[in-house]
Amino acid sequence: MPSSHYEPNIQEYLDFVLSNSQRGDVNSVLSAIDKYASTHPFMHIGEEKGASIEELMNQKPVQVMVELGGYLGYSAIRFANQLPTTGHYYSFEISPEFAKVAGKVIEYAGLSSKVTIIIGEFKYTSKTFTEKYGVEKVDFVLIDHWKDAYLQDLKIIEKLQWLNIGTLVVADNVLYPGVPEYKAYVEAQTERYTSKMIHFKVRHASELDKVLDDALLVSEFRG
Numbered sequence: 001m002p003s004s005h006y007e008p009n010i011q012e013y014l015d016f017v018l019s020n021s022q023r024g025d026v027n028s029v030l031s032a033i034d035k036y037a038s039t040h041p042f043m044h045i046g047e048e049k050g051a052s053i054e055e056l057m058n059q060k061p062v063q064v065m066v067e068l069g070g071y072l073g074y075s076a077i078r079f080a081n082q083l084p085t086t087g088h089y090y091s092f093e094i095s096p097e098f099a100k101v102a103g104k105v106i107e108y109a110g111l112s113s114k115v116t117i118i119i120g121e122f123k124y125t126s127k128t129f130t131e132k133y134g135v136e137k138v139d140f141v142l143i144d145h146w147k148d149a150y151l152q153d154l155k156i157i158e159k160l161q162w163l164n165i166g167t168l169v170v171a172d173n174v175l176y177p178g179v180p181e182y183k184a185y186v187e188a189q190t191e192r193y194t195s196k197m198i199h200f201k202v203r204h205a206s207e208l209d210k211v212l213d214d215a216l217l218v219s220e221f222r223g
C-alpha cells in the first residue's frame with residue numbers, strides 16, 4: 001500500500017458485503033469482498049495472491065498465524081479459514097475504525113473464535129503480545145502493512161524470537177509499491193532465510209486502470 005493511503009467508505013463496504021453474502025459462509029463473504037474490490041479502490045491481498053498463500057499454508061502445518069495489517073478483514077477471513085480447528089489467527093491493525101468493521105465481517109463469516117484483532121501500531125502492540133495471548137512462537141507471518149515499517153517490524157519479530165525454524169515470513173507488495181530495504185535485508189541473510197519471489201500482475205487500489213508487476217517475497221526462517 002502506498003503511504004498516501006485513501007480512506008474507504010467503510011459503511012458502504014460493510015453494507016455491501018453483508019447484503020451480498022450469507023452468514024457463516026466464508027466463501028460467499030470472500031467473493032462479496034472480491035466483488036466490492038473489483039469496482040472500488042481496495043487494499044486487500046486478493047484472490048490470486050490469496051490462493052498462493054493458501055498453497056504455502058498447505059505445505060506444512062500452521063497453528064499460529066500473524067498478520068501485520070488487517071485492514072477490513074479479508075486476509076484474516078481467508079487464511080483463518082485454512083487453519084485447523086485448534087489454530088489461531090492474530091491480525092494486527094493500527095486503525096480502530098478498520099478493526100471494528102473487520103471484526104463485524106469476521107463474526108459474520110463465523111470465524112470470531114479463530115481470529116483475534118490487535119488494535120494499535122505493531123511496534124507497540126507486539127511488545128505485550130506474548131504476555132497477553134500466551135503465544136511465544138508463530139508458524140506463519142504475513143507482512144502487509146505500511147511499507148516503511150516492514151523492515152523495522154521484521155527486526156522486532158526477530159528480537160522477540162517469534163520465529164520457529166521453518167516459519168514462513170511472507171511480505172506483500174515487494175515490487176509495487178516496493179520495499180527495497182526489506183528485500184535487501186532478507187535476501188542478504190542466506191544463512192537465516194531461504195527466500196523466493198512469487199510474481200503477479202496486479203491492479204493497484206490507487207490506479208485500477210493500470211496493470212503492474214508485483215511479488216510476494218516468501219522467506220523461510222532457518223534459525
Ligand SMILES: C[S@@+](CC[C@H](N)C(=O)[O-])C[C@H]1O[C@@H](n2cnc3c(N)ncnc32)[C@H](O)[C@@H]1O
Nearest residue numbers: 043044045069071074075093094121122145146
Ligand atoms: C494493505 S492493508 C492490509 C490488507 C489486508 N491484509 C487484506 O489482505 O485484507 C494495510 C493495513 O495495515 C494497517 N497498518 C499500517 N501500519 C500499521 C502498523 N504499524 N501496525 C498495524 N497496522 C498497520 C493499515 O491501517 C491498513 O489497514
